[in-house]
Amino acid sequence: MATILRAGRIVVRFSGPDAHRLLNDVLTGPFDPQSDEAGWWALLTPQGKILAEGLAGFAEDAWWLDVSTSVAENFLKRMKMYRLRAKAEIEDLRETYRVGWSAERPQDGIVHRDARGGGLGYRVLDPLEATAGWIEGEDFVRARIAAGIAELGEDFEPETTFAHDIALDLNDGIDFDKGCYVGQEVVSRMKHRGTARRRPVIVSGLSAQAGSAVASGGRDAGTVGRVIDGTAVAVLRLDRIADPQAATVEGAPVTLTLPSWASYAFGESGDED
Template sequence: MATILRAGRAVVRFSGPDAHRLLNDVLTGPFAEGSETAGWWALLSPQGKILAEGLAGFAKGAWWLDVAADVAENFLKRMKMYRLRAKAEIEDLTETHRVGWARDRLEGGIVHRDARGGGLGYRVVATADAAAAWGEGEDFARARIAAGISELGEDFGPETTFAHDIGMDLNDGIDFVKGCYVGQEVVSRMKHRGTARRRPVVVSGIAAPAGSAVVAGGREAGSVGRVVEGHAVAVLRLDRITDSDAVTVEGAPATLRLPDWASYAFGESADAD
Protein backbone atom coordinates (compact mmCIF):
# COMPACT_ATOMS: atom_id res chain seq x y z
CA MET A 1 0.00 0.00 0.00
CA ALA A 2 1.35 3.44 -0.91
CA THR A 3 1.99 6.24 1.55
CA ILE A 4 -0.92 8.68 1.84
CA LEU A 5 -0.18 12.39 2.20
CA ARG A 6 -1.59 14.06 5.31
CA ALA A 7 -1.81 17.53 3.86
CA GLY A 8 -3.08 19.23 7.01
CA ARG A 9 0.00 18.43 9.08
CA ALA A 10 3.24 20.40 9.51
CA VAL A 11 6.66 19.10 10.61
CA VAL A 12 8.74 20.58 13.43
CA ARG A 13 12.23 19.27 14.23
CA PHE A 14 13.81 19.53 17.69
CA SER A 15 17.53 18.83 18.07
CA GLY A 16 20.44 19.63 20.36
CA PRO A 17 21.59 18.38 23.77
CA ASP A 18 18.58 19.82 25.63
CA ALA A 19 15.88 18.93 23.09
CA HIS A 20 14.66 15.91 25.04
CA ARG A 21 14.49 17.86 28.30
CA LEU A 22 12.60 20.69 26.63
CA LEU A 23 9.95 18.40 25.18
CA ASN A 24 9.66 16.36 28.36
CA ASP A 25 9.27 19.46 30.54
CA VAL A 26 6.65 21.20 28.37
CA LEU A 27 4.53 18.57 26.59
CA THR A 28 2.29 15.85 28.03
CA GLY A 29 3.63 12.73 26.38
CA PRO A 30 6.43 10.28 27.09
CA PHE A 31 9.55 10.81 24.97
CA ALA A 32 11.59 7.63 24.57
CA GLU A 33 14.69 7.76 22.39
CA GLY A 34 15.18 4.68 20.25
CA SER A 35 11.52 3.68 20.24
CA GLU A 36 9.98 2.56 16.96
CA THR A 37 6.67 4.00 18.16
CA ALA A 38 5.73 7.66 17.78
CA GLY A 39 4.39 8.99 21.08
CA TRP A 40 1.20 11.05 21.27
CA TRP A 41 1.71 14.46 22.88
CA ALA A 42 -0.15 17.71 23.54
CA LEU A 43 0.83 21.26 24.37
CA LEU A 44 -1.65 22.50 26.95
CA SER A 45 -2.62 25.92 28.19
CA PRO A 46 -2.10 26.54 31.91
CA GLN A 47 -5.85 25.80 32.23
CA GLY A 48 -5.30 22.34 30.73
CA LYS A 49 -6.88 22.93 27.29
CA ILE A 50 -5.16 21.54 24.17
CA LEU A 51 -3.30 24.14 22.10
CA ALA A 52 -1.58 21.64 19.80
CA GLU A 53 -1.21 17.86 19.55
CA GLY A 54 0.45 15.28 17.38
CA LEU A 55 3.00 12.48 17.27
CA ALA A 56 6.72 12.60 18.11
CA GLY A 57 9.40 10.16 17.02
CA PHE A 58 13.18 10.13 17.49
CA ALA A 59 15.42 9.53 14.45
CA LYS A 60 18.70 10.77 13.02
CA GLY A 61 19.65 12.46 16.29
CA ALA A 62 16.51 14.62 16.47
CA TRP A 63 12.86 14.61 17.47
CA TRP A 64 10.35 14.86 14.61
CA LEU A 65 6.93 16.18 15.59
CA ASP A 66 3.85 16.67 13.44
CA VAL A 67 1.19 19.23 14.30
CA ALA A 68 -1.94 20.66 12.69
CA ALA A 69 -0.79 23.26 10.17
CA ASP A 70 -3.33 25.78 11.43
CA VAL A 71 -1.72 25.90 14.89
CA ALA A 72 1.90 25.30 13.87
CA GLU A 73 2.87 28.98 14.10
CA ASN A 74 1.49 29.33 17.62
CA PHE A 75 3.10 26.03 18.65
CA LEU A 76 6.50 27.19 17.41
CA LYS A 77 6.14 30.56 19.13
CA ARG A 78 5.28 28.99 22.46
CA MET A 79 7.98 26.32 22.31
CA LYS A 80 10.62 28.95 21.54
CA MET A 81 9.37 30.94 24.52
CA TYR A 82 9.61 27.90 26.81
CA ARG A 83 13.09 27.08 25.48
CA LEU A 84 14.68 29.97 27.41
CA ARG A 85 18.40 29.12 27.65
CA ALA A 86 18.08 25.46 26.72
CA LYS A 87 20.52 24.24 24.07
CA ALA A 88 17.87 23.13 21.61
CA GLU A 89 17.19 23.99 17.99
CA ILE A 90 13.57 24.28 16.88
CA GLU A 91 13.07 24.14 13.11
CA ASP A 92 9.91 24.78 11.14
CA LEU A 93 10.04 22.28 8.25
CA THR A 94 6.66 23.19 6.76
CA GLU A 95 8.18 24.12 3.40
CA THR A 96 10.69 21.28 3.13
CA HIS A 97 9.01 18.20 4.63
CA ARG A 98 5.68 16.38 4.55
CA VAL A 99 3.76 14.01 6.82
CA GLY A 100 2.32 10.79 5.45
CA TRP A 101 0.59 7.62 6.59
CA ALA A 102 0.96 3.98 5.60
CA ARG A 103 -1.01 1.00 6.83
CA ASP A 104 2.10 -1.20 6.73
CA ARG A 105 5.71 -0.31 7.43
CA LEU A 106 7.51 0.89 4.30
CA GLU A 107 11.11 1.74 3.55
CA GLY A 108 12.08 5.35 2.98
CA GLY A 109 11.62 8.44 5.09
CA ILE A 110 11.43 8.62 8.87
CA VAL A 111 8.95 5.95 9.93
CA HIS A 112 7.37 5.35 13.35
CA ARG A 113 4.48 3.15 14.41
CA ASP A 114 1.29 4.93 15.48
CA ALA A 115 0.03 2.86 18.41
CA ARG A 116 -3.08 4.91 19.18
CA GLY A 117 -6.39 3.10 19.28
CA GLY A 118 -4.71 -0.29 19.22
CA GLY A 119 -2.64 0.54 16.13
CA LEU A 120 -3.08 3.04 13.32
CA GLY A 121 -0.32 1.97 10.97
CA TYR A 122 2.74 4.16 10.53
CA ARG A 123 3.51 7.85 10.45
CA VAL A 124 6.02 8.84 7.79
CA VAL A 125 8.06 12.05 7.55
CA ALA A 126 9.96 12.74 4.32
CA THR A 127 11.25 15.59 2.21
CA ALA A 128 8.78 17.37 -0.05
CA ASP A 129 10.55 15.93 -3.11
CA ALA A 130 10.21 12.36 -1.84
CA ALA A 131 6.60 12.97 -0.84
CA ALA A 132 5.69 14.06 -4.37
CA ALA A 133 5.11 10.40 -5.20
CA TRP A 134 2.68 9.85 -2.33
CA GLY A 135 -1.00 9.27 -2.95
CA GLU A 136 -4.02 11.18 -1.69
CA GLY A 137 -7.23 10.03 -0.08
CA GLU A 138 -9.10 9.54 3.15
CA ASP A 139 -7.57 6.22 4.22
CA PHE A 140 -5.97 7.65 7.37
CA ALA A 141 -9.06 9.63 8.35
CA ARG A 142 -11.19 6.51 7.86
CA ALA A 143 -8.86 4.41 10.05
CA ARG A 144 -8.57 7.11 12.70
CA ILE A 145 -12.33 7.58 12.98
CA ALA A 146 -12.95 3.82 13.18
CA ALA A 147 -10.45 3.67 16.07
CA GLY A 148 -12.13 6.57 17.88
CA ILE A 149 -9.11 8.88 17.80
CA SER A 150 -9.83 12.63 17.69
CA GLU A 151 -7.50 15.12 16.04
CA LEU A 152 -7.16 18.87 16.53
CA GLY A 153 -8.09 20.75 13.37
CA GLU A 154 -10.23 17.90 12.08
CA ASP A 155 -12.49 17.29 15.07
CA PHE A 156 -12.04 20.18 17.50
CA GLY A 157 -10.37 23.57 17.77
CA PRO A 158 -7.58 24.82 20.04
CA GLU A 159 -8.36 25.79 23.63
CA THR A 160 -11.71 23.94 23.60
CA THR A 161 -10.80 20.48 24.80
CA PHE A 162 -8.99 18.75 27.68
CA ALA A 163 -6.51 15.91 27.07
CA HIS A 164 -8.80 13.46 28.88
CA ASP A 165 -11.68 14.47 26.58
CA ILE A 166 -9.98 12.82 23.61
CA GLY A 167 -8.68 9.80 25.53
CA MET A 168 -5.02 10.76 25.66
CA ASP A 169 -4.83 9.27 29.14
CA LEU A 170 -5.91 5.89 27.72
CA ASN A 171 -3.62 5.98 24.67
CA ASP A 172 -0.26 6.78 26.26
CA GLY A 173 -0.51 10.47 25.38
CA ILE A 174 0.09 11.54 28.98
CA ASP A 175 3.08 10.60 31.11
CA PHE A 176 1.69 10.44 34.65
CA VAL A 177 5.10 9.58 36.14
CA LYS A 178 7.30 12.44 35.00
CA GLY A 179 7.41 15.81 36.71
CA CYS A 180 5.55 18.98 35.92
CA TYR A 181 4.69 20.23 32.44
CA VAL A 182 2.37 22.98 31.29
CA GLY A 183 -1.20 22.16 32.39
CA GLN A 184 -0.05 19.17 34.47
CA GLU A 185 -2.00 20.20 37.56
CA VAL A 186 -5.32 20.08 35.70
CA VAL A 187 -4.48 16.75 34.04
CA SER A 188 -3.48 15.20 37.36
CA ARG A 189 -6.63 16.45 39.08
CA MET A 190 -8.87 15.01 36.34
CA LYS A 191 -7.15 11.64 36.69
CA HIS A 192 -7.23 11.37 40.47
CA ARG A 193 -10.68 12.89 41.02
CA GLY A 194 -12.31 11.21 38.04
CA THR A 195 -13.66 14.47 36.63
CA ALA A 196 -13.46 13.60 32.92
CA ARG A 197 -17.05 14.22 31.79
CA ARG A 198 -16.53 14.00 28.04
CA ARG A 199 -15.05 11.11 26.06
CA PRO A 200 -14.61 10.06 22.40
CA VAL A 201 -17.47 8.11 20.80
CA VAL A 202 -17.72 6.84 17.23
CA VAL A 203 -20.91 8.10 15.57
CA SER A 204 -22.31 6.46 12.41
CA GLY A 205 -25.19 7.11 10.04
CA ILE A 206 -24.39 10.82 9.75
CA ALA A 207 -25.79 12.87 6.86
CA ALA A 208 -24.66 16.22 8.28
CA PRO A 209 -21.43 18.25 8.31
CA ALA A 210 -18.72 18.43 10.97
CA GLY A 211 -19.80 20.47 13.96
CA SER A 212 -23.37 19.17 13.91
CA ALA A 213 -24.85 18.53 17.34
CA VAL A 214 -25.37 15.08 18.79
CA VAL A 215 -28.66 15.15 20.73
CA ALA A 216 -29.64 12.59 23.34
CA GLY A 217 -32.79 12.74 25.44
CA GLY A 218 -33.55 16.21 24.10
CA ARG A 219 -30.19 17.58 25.25
CA GLU A 220 -27.06 18.31 23.27
CA ALA A 221 -24.25 15.95 24.29
CA GLY A 222 -21.53 17.25 21.96
CA SER A 223 -20.79 17.61 18.27
CA VAL A 224 -19.33 15.43 15.54
CA GLY A 225 -15.90 15.98 14.05
CA ARG A 226 -14.86 15.36 10.47
CA VAL A 227 -17.34 13.12 8.69
CA VAL A 228 -16.08 10.39 6.34
CA GLU A 229 -18.61 8.12 4.67
CA GLY A 230 -21.17 8.82 7.37
CA HIS A 231 -18.81 8.18 10.29
CA ALA A 232 -17.15 10.61 12.71
CA VAL A 233 -15.65 10.88 16.18
CA ALA A 234 -17.57 13.00 18.66
CA VAL A 235 -16.45 14.03 22.13
CA LEU A 236 -19.64 13.53 24.13
CA ARG A 237 -20.98 14.02 27.64
CA LEU A 238 -21.38 10.40 28.72
CA ASP A 239 -23.86 11.23 31.45
CA ARG A 240 -26.31 12.49 28.82
CA ILE A 241 -26.25 9.23 26.86
CA THR A 242 -28.76 7.19 28.87
CA ASP A 243 -30.06 5.41 25.78
CA SER A 244 -27.45 5.04 23.04
CA ASP A 245 -30.16 3.87 20.61
CA ALA A 246 -32.11 7.15 20.92
CA VAL A 247 -29.61 9.63 19.54
CA THR A 248 -29.93 12.04 16.62
CA VAL A 249 -27.64 14.26 14.56
CA GLU A 250 -29.42 17.16 12.86
CA GLY A 251 -32.73 15.43 13.59
CA ALA A 252 -31.78 12.13 11.93
CA PRO A 253 -31.15 8.90 13.88
CA ALA A 254 -27.50 8.03 14.46
CA THR A 255 -25.65 5.07 15.95
CA LEU A 256 -23.10 5.34 18.75
CA ARG A 257 -20.21 2.98 19.45
CA LEU A 258 -17.52 3.15 22.10
CA PRO A 259 -13.93 2.67 20.86
CA ASP A 260 -12.44 -0.77 21.49
CA TRP A 261 -9.91 0.75 23.91
CA ALA A 262 -12.52 2.62 25.98
CA SER A 263 -12.65 1.97 29.73
CA TYR A 264 -15.71 4.20 30.11
CA ALA A 265 -19.41 3.58 29.50
CA PHE A 266 -22.53 5.42 28.39
CA GLY A 267 -24.45 6.97 31.25
CA GLU A 268 -21.41 7.54 33.45
CA SER A 269 -21.48 10.68 35.57
CA ALA A 270 -18.11 12.13 36.51
CA ASP A 271 -17.48 13.43 40.01
CA ALA A 272 -18.02 17.15 40.49
CA ASP A 273 -14.83 19.19 40.30
Protein backbone atom coordinates in the same frame (compact mmCIF):
# COMPACT_ATOMS: atom_id res chain seq x y z
CA MET B 1 1.04 0.27 -0.58
CA ALA B 2 1.27 3.96 -1.41
CA THR B 3 1.91 6.58 1.26
CA ILE B 4 -1.00 8.96 1.86
CA LEU B 5 -0.06 12.64 2.07
CA ARG B 6 -1.29 14.36 5.23
CA ALA B 7 -1.41 17.88 3.81
CA GLY B 8 -2.85 19.40 6.98
CA ARG B 9 0.24 18.58 9.08
CA ILE B 10 3.73 20.07 9.17
CA VAL B 11 7.05 18.74 10.50
CA VAL B 12 8.89 20.41 13.39
CA ARG B 13 12.37 19.11 14.28
CA PHE B 14 13.84 19.49 17.80
CA SER B 15 17.56 18.84 18.18
CA GLY B 16 20.44 19.67 20.51
CA PRO B 17 21.54 18.47 23.95
CA ASP B 18 18.49 19.93 25.73
CA ALA B 19 15.82 18.97 23.18
CA HIS B 20 14.62 15.95 25.14
CA ARG B 21 14.38 17.92 28.38
CA LEU B 22 12.48 20.74 26.68
CA LEU B 23 9.86 18.41 25.22
CA ASN B 24 9.59 16.35 28.40
CA ASP B 25 9.14 19.45 30.57
CA VAL B 26 6.53 21.17 28.38
CA LEU B 27 4.44 18.53 26.59
CA THR B 28 2.22 15.82 28.06
CA GLY B 29 3.59 12.69 26.42
CA PRO B 30 6.37 10.27 27.26
CA PHE B 31 9.49 10.84 25.17
CA ASP B 32 11.44 7.58 24.86
CA PRO B 33 14.30 7.81 22.35
CA GLN B 34 14.52 4.00 22.26
CA SER B 35 10.96 3.51 21.08
CA ASP B 36 10.04 2.80 17.45
CA GLU B 37 6.60 4.28 18.08
CA ALA B 38 5.45 7.82 17.45
CA GLY B 39 4.16 8.90 20.85
CA TRP B 40 1.06 11.06 21.16
CA TRP B 41 1.55 14.42 22.90
CA ALA B 42 -0.28 17.67 23.58
CA LEU B 43 0.69 21.22 24.44
CA LEU B 44 -1.76 22.50 27.03
CA THR B 45 -2.74 25.86 28.44
CA PRO B 46 -2.12 26.31 32.18
CA GLN B 47 -5.86 25.57 32.53
CA GLY B 48 -5.38 22.18 30.87
CA LYS B 49 -6.95 22.92 27.47
CA ILE B 50 -5.29 21.57 24.31
CA LEU B 51 -3.42 24.14 22.18
CA ALA B 52 -1.74 21.63 19.88
CA GLU B 53 -1.34 17.86 19.58
CA GLY B 54 0.47 15.39 17.39
CA LEU B 55 2.98 12.56 17.26
CA ALA B 56 6.69 12.56 18.16
CA GLY B 57 9.42 10.09 17.21
CA PHE B 58 13.19 10.02 17.67
CA ALA B 59 15.52 9.49 14.69
CA GLU B 60 18.82 10.83 13.37
CA ASP B 61 19.70 12.41 16.74
CA ALA B 62 16.57 14.56 16.78
CA TRP B 63 12.91 14.54 17.74
CA TRP B 64 10.48 14.78 14.85
CA LEU B 65 7.03 16.15 15.66
CA ASP B 66 4.02 16.72 13.44
CA VAL B 67 1.36 19.33 14.20
CA SER B 68 -1.73 20.74 12.52
CA THR B 69 -1.08 23.66 10.17
CA SER B 70 -3.97 25.47 11.87
CA VAL B 71 -2.01 25.84 15.13
CA ALA B 72 1.57 25.57 13.84
CA GLU B 73 2.48 29.24 14.32
CA ASN B 74 1.21 29.34 17.89
CA PHE B 75 2.91 26.03 18.71
CA LEU B 76 6.27 27.25 17.38
CA LYS B 77 5.95 30.59 19.17
CA ARG B 78 5.19 28.97 22.51
CA MET B 79 7.88 26.29 22.25
CA LYS B 80 10.50 28.94 21.46
CA MET B 81 9.29 30.92 24.47
CA TYR B 82 9.53 27.87 26.75
CA ARG B 83 13.00 27.08 25.40
CA LEU B 84 14.52 30.12 27.17
CA ARG B 85 18.27 29.40 27.37
CA ALA B 86 18.05 25.66 26.69
CA LYS B 87 20.47 24.30 24.10
CA ALA B 88 17.80 23.16 21.68
CA GLU B 89 17.13 24.03 18.07
CA ILE B 90 13.55 24.22 16.82
CA GLU B 91 13.17 23.94 13.03
CA ASP B 92 10.01 24.57 11.04
CA LEU B 93 10.36 22.13 8.12
CA ARG B 94 7.08 22.80 6.33
CA GLU B 95 8.89 23.91 3.18
CA THR B 96 11.24 20.93 2.96
CA TYR B 97 9.46 17.91 4.56
CA ARG B 98 6.06 16.28 4.28
CA VAL B 99 3.98 14.17 6.68
CA GLY B 100 2.48 10.95 5.36
CA TRP B 101 0.70 7.79 6.51
CA SER B 102 0.89 4.18 5.44
CA ALA B 103 -1.10 1.16 6.60
CA GLU B 104 2.04 -0.95 6.13
CA ARG B 105 5.60 -0.10 7.08
CA PRO B 106 7.35 1.58 4.12
CA GLN B 107 10.99 0.92 3.28
CA ASP B 108 12.08 4.57 3.09
CA GLY B 109 11.68 7.73 5.16
CA ILE B 110 11.61 8.47 8.88
CA VAL B 111 9.04 5.92 9.98
CA HIS B 112 7.39 5.38 13.37
CA ARG B 113 4.47 3.16 14.30
CA ASP B 114 1.29 4.96 15.35
CA ALA B 115 0.02 2.83 18.24
CA ARG B 116 -3.08 4.88 19.04
CA GLY B 117 -6.38 3.05 19.18
CA GLY B 118 -4.67 -0.33 19.03
CA GLY B 119 -2.62 0.53 15.95
CA LEU B 120 -3.05 3.12 13.20
CA GLY B 121 -0.35 2.09 10.77
CA TYR B 122 2.76 4.24 10.38
CA ARG B 123 3.62 7.91 10.35
CA VAL B 124 6.08 8.70 7.56
CA LEU B 125 8.26 11.81 7.21
CA ASP B 126 10.25 12.46 4.05
CA PRO B 127 12.03 15.33 2.30
CA LEU B 128 9.84 17.00 -0.31
CA GLU B 129 11.80 15.58 -3.23
CA ALA B 130 11.18 12.01 -2.02
CA THR B 131 7.40 12.35 -1.87
CA ALA B 132 6.58 12.50 -5.58
CA GLY B 133 4.93 9.08 -5.37
CA TRP B 134 2.70 9.95 -2.43
CA ILE B 135 -1.01 10.22 -3.14
CA GLU B 136 -3.89 12.22 -1.72
CA GLY B 137 -6.67 10.24 -0.09
CA GLU B 138 -8.81 9.72 2.97
CA ASP B 139 -7.61 6.28 4.07
CA PHE B 140 -5.94 7.67 7.20
CA VAL B 141 -9.05 9.62 8.19
CA ARG B 142 -11.18 6.49 7.78
CA ALA B 143 -8.75 4.47 9.92
CA ARG B 144 -8.59 7.20 12.56
CA ILE B 145 -12.37 7.52 12.81
CA ALA B 146 -12.83 3.74 12.96
CA ALA B 147 -10.36 3.67 15.86
CA GLY B 148 -12.14 6.51 17.69
CA ILE B 149 -9.17 8.89 17.69
CA ALA B 150 -10.01 12.62 17.65
CA GLU B 151 -7.68 15.13 16.02
CA LEU B 152 -7.33 18.88 16.55
CA GLY B 153 -8.35 20.92 13.53
CA GLU B 154 -10.71 18.24 12.20
CA ASP B 155 -12.69 17.18 15.27
CA PHE B 156 -12.20 20.01 17.77
CA GLU B 157 -10.73 23.49 17.98
CA PRO B 158 -7.81 24.66 20.17
CA GLU B 159 -8.50 25.78 23.75
CA THR B 160 -11.88 23.99 23.85
CA THR B 161 -10.92 20.50 24.98
CA PHE B 162 -9.12 18.84 27.90
CA ALA B 163 -6.53 16.10 27.44
CA HIS B 164 -8.85 13.50 28.98
CA ASP B 165 -11.65 14.54 26.59
CA ILE B 166 -9.81 12.98 23.64
CA ALA B 167 -8.51 10.07 25.75
CA LEU B 168 -4.86 11.02 25.68
CA ASP B 169 -4.69 9.26 29.04
CA LEU B 170 -5.91 5.96 27.55
CA ASN B 171 -3.63 6.08 24.50
CA ASP B 172 -0.27 6.75 26.17
CA GLY B 173 -0.41 10.46 25.39
CA ILE B 174 0.21 11.43 29.01
CA ASP B 175 3.20 10.47 31.11
CA PHE B 176 1.80 10.29 34.64
CA ASP B 177 5.20 9.39 36.12
CA LYS B 178 7.19 12.44 35.07
CA GLY B 179 7.35 15.82 36.77
CA CYS B 180 5.46 18.98 35.97
CA TYR B 181 4.58 20.14 32.48
CA VAL B 182 2.24 22.89 31.35
CA GLY B 183 -1.30 22.04 32.50
CA GLN B 184 -0.13 19.07 34.59
CA GLU B 185 -2.12 20.02 37.70
CA VAL B 186 -5.42 19.91 35.81
CA VAL B 187 -4.56 16.60 34.13
CA SER B 188 -3.57 15.05 37.45
CA ARG B 189 -6.73 16.29 39.17
CA MET B 190 -8.97 14.85 36.46
CA LYS B 191 -7.20 11.50 36.71
CA HIS B 192 -7.36 11.18 40.48
CA ARG B 193 -10.85 12.62 40.94
CA GLY B 194 -12.35 10.80 37.99
CA THR B 195 -13.91 13.99 36.60
CA ALA B 196 -13.61 13.21 32.87
CA ARG B 197 -17.16 13.44 31.51
CA ARG B 198 -16.34 13.98 27.84
CA ARG B 199 -14.85 11.12 25.84
CA PRO B 200 -14.48 10.09 22.16
CA VAL B 201 -17.44 8.25 20.67
CA ILE B 202 -17.83 6.92 17.11
CA VAL B 203 -20.98 8.23 15.43
CA SER B 204 -22.28 6.45 12.32
CA GLY B 205 -25.32 6.78 10.09
CA LEU B 206 -24.70 10.51 9.65
CA SER B 207 -26.17 12.67 6.94
CA ALA B 208 -25.10 15.90 8.68
CA GLN B 209 -21.89 17.90 8.47
CA ALA B 210 -19.03 18.36 10.93
CA GLY B 211 -20.00 20.58 13.84
CA SER B 212 -23.56 19.24 14.04
CA ALA B 213 -24.85 18.58 17.55
CA VAL B 214 -25.47 15.10 18.94
CA ALA B 215 -28.65 15.04 21.02
CA SER B 216 -29.74 12.45 23.55
CA GLY B 217 -32.86 12.72 25.67
CA GLY B 218 -33.44 16.23 24.37
CA ARG B 219 -30.02 17.46 25.54
CA ASP B 220 -26.94 18.30 23.50
CA ALA B 221 -24.07 15.95 24.29
CA GLY B 222 -21.44 17.42 21.95
CA THR B 223 -20.69 17.83 18.26
CA VAL B 224 -19.42 15.54 15.52
CA GLY B 225 -16.02 16.02 13.93
CA ARG B 226 -15.02 15.45 10.34
CA VAL B 227 -17.48 13.18 8.55
CA ILE B 228 -16.30 10.46 6.14
CA ASP B 229 -18.75 7.94 4.66
CA GLY B 230 -21.36 8.95 7.21
CA THR B 231 -19.08 8.31 10.18
CA ALA B 232 -17.25 10.67 12.54
CA VAL B 233 -15.63 10.93 15.95
CA ALA B 234 -17.45 13.09 18.48
CA VAL B 235 -16.23 14.18 21.91
CA LEU B 236 -19.42 13.66 23.93
CA ARG B 237 -20.73 14.13 27.45
CA LEU B 238 -21.16 10.53 28.60
CA ASP B 239 -23.44 11.56 31.47
CA ARG B 240 -25.96 12.93 28.95
CA ILE B 241 -26.25 9.64 27.05
CA ALA B 242 -28.39 7.38 29.20
CA ASP B 243 -29.70 5.56 26.10
CA PRO B 244 -27.23 5.52 23.18
CA GLN B 245 -29.92 3.94 20.97
CA ALA B 246 -31.96 7.13 21.20
CA ALA B 247 -29.29 9.56 19.95
CA THR B 248 -29.98 11.88 17.03
CA VAL B 249 -28.13 14.42 14.89
CA GLU B 250 -30.26 17.14 13.34
CA GLY B 251 -33.32 15.07 14.18
CA ALA B 252 -32.13 11.94 12.39
CA PRO B 253 -31.24 8.78 14.35
CA VAL B 254 -27.57 7.82 14.53
CA THR B 255 -25.59 4.96 16.01
CA LEU B 256 -23.18 5.64 18.88
CA THR B 257 -20.34 3.18 19.44
CA LEU B 258 -17.52 3.25 21.97
CA PRO B 259 -13.99 2.63 20.64
CA SER B 260 -12.71 -0.92 21.17
CA TRP B 261 -10.07 0.35 23.62
CA ALA B 262 -12.49 2.43 25.73
CA SER B 263 -12.60 1.82 29.47
CA TYR B 264 -15.53 4.22 29.91
CA ALA B 265 -19.26 3.71 29.43
CA PHE B 266 -22.34 5.66 28.41
CA GLY B 267 -24.11 7.29 31.34
CA GLU B 268 -20.97 7.80 33.40
CA SER B 269 -20.55 11.08 35.25
CA GLY B 270 -17.71 12.65 37.19
CA ASP B 271 -17.89 14.53 40.45
CA GLU B 272 -17.65 17.95 38.80
CA ASP B 273 -17.35 19.63 35.40
